Amino acid sequence: MRADRLINIMILLQNRGKMTAKELSKELEVSNRTILRDMDALTNAGIPIISERGKDGGWRLLDNFRSKLSGLTKGEMQALFLFPSGKLLKDLGLNNQLLDTRQKLLAAIPSTYREEAQAMWERIYIDSGTWRGFEEKKDALKTVQQAVWDSRRLKIYYEQANGEQKDRIIEPLGLVAKGDKWYLVALRDGELRNYRVSRIHKAMIENQTFKRPLDFDLAAYWEQSKIDFVQNLPKYDVQVEIHPEIMKRINFTSKFVKVIKVENSNDDNWIPVTLRFNDKQEAIEFILGFANKIKVLYPKDLPDRVVSLAMSVIDFYYNRY
Numbered sequence: 001m002r003a004d005r006l007i008n009i010m011i012l013l014q015n016r017g018k019m020t021a022k023e024l025s026k027e028l029e030v031s032n033r034t035i036l037r038d039m040d041a042l043t044n045a046g047i048p049i050i051s052e053r054g055k056d057g058g059w060r061l062l063d064n065f066r067s068k069l070s071g072l073t074k075g076e077m078q079a080l081f082l083f084p085s086g087k088l089l090k091d092l093g094l095n096n097q098l099l100d101t102r103q104k105l106l107a108a109i110p111s112t113y114r115e116e117a118q119a120m121w122e123r124i125y126i127d128s129g130t131w132r133g134f135e136e137k138k139d140a141l142k143t144v145q146q147a148v149w150d151s152r153r154l155k156i157y158y159e160q161a162n163g164e165q166k167d168r169i170i171e172p173l174g175l176v177a178k179g180d181k182w183y184l185v186a187l188r189d190g191e192l193r194n195y196r197v198s199r200i201h202k203a204m205i206e207n208q209t210f211k212r213p214l215d216f217d218l219a220a221y222w223e224q225s226k227i228d229f230v231q232n233l234p235k236y237d238v239q240v241e242i243h244p245e246i247m248k249r250i251n252f253t254s255k256f257v258k259v260i261k262v263e264n265s266n267d268d269n270w271i272p273v274t275l276r277f278n279d280k281q282e283a284i285e286f287i288l289g290f291a292n293k294i295k296v297l298y299p300k301d302l303p304d305r306v307v308s309l310a311m312s313v314i315d316f317y318y319n320r321y
Contacts, residue, residue: 020057128177148175239274
């Protein structure tokens with residue numbers, strides 16, 4: 001573990017130029033005292049590390065010294081070749097560089113790893129699209145992307161869930177690709193917000209720049225944002241009995257239903273299942289779609305609602321035809 005840490009210290013100093021003991025200890029998750037001992041070990045091993053005191057002080061490698069240690073493990077090296085889909089790179093205007101970048105990486109890695117890297121490249125392809133996906137509007141993506149790079153405020157005309165458009169002045173912090181869809185993470189009135197890029201009807205870069213929060217981590221924020229979103233979704237649980245004939249179809253029928261619990265078959269060979277929907281109307285429509293293959297046990301009022309919808313469908317088509 002210590003050998004790995006010493007290598008990482010050299011890589012960090014090589015890439016960042018200068019770091020304090022506090023910064024190194026935070027990055028490597030060890031104490032300041034441990035970092036100081038590591039610096040002594042590196043110095044005794046002949047690595048030209050210099051300590052500079054004062055307000056802007058810190059540790060740095062001697063000028064013109066460059067380590068030949070990459071620090072990459074076999075798995076980390078292979079991961080470099082798992083590029084995102086060409087579609088996402090094309091959205092960002094980077095698609096034409098994909099092949100050239102891979103070739104440069106392949107030429108730069110040690111020969112002992114080259115064959116395995118080539119195999120990874122040839123055997124794994126990441127497709128972030130869906131089977132029946134449709135092309136979302138990305139008219140504003142280039143403008144949004146430029147504002148993110150330049151840390152400039154952005155004026156957007158955004159379509160809300162109810163279809164209403166409103167203008168917003170935001171501070172764009174980063175872009176996130178979720179599947180084949182793009183989301184913008186930005187500050188508005190000091191609060192972090194997520195905006196679906198396809199719902200930005202117009203975007204204009206303002207002249208005014210903004211200071212990006214130093215402690216903002218886009219990946220960490222997005223992961224927590226997903227957790228919060230799922231936890232705040234409305235829930236409507238339904239207890240049913242399902243005919244074995246359709247059991248295999250339940251998990252593949254709709255993205256709006258989730259199987260919470262499956263119990264052993266009863267005496268009639270029907271299977272007790274607990275399903276979770278976003279709301280009652282989704283539950284009614286889903287259950288009606290399976291006709292006499294699903295029995296509702298709870299909530300008690302739900303069967304009447306299913307019957308009511310079925311009767312309205314019958315009445316509609318009977319009177320029409």
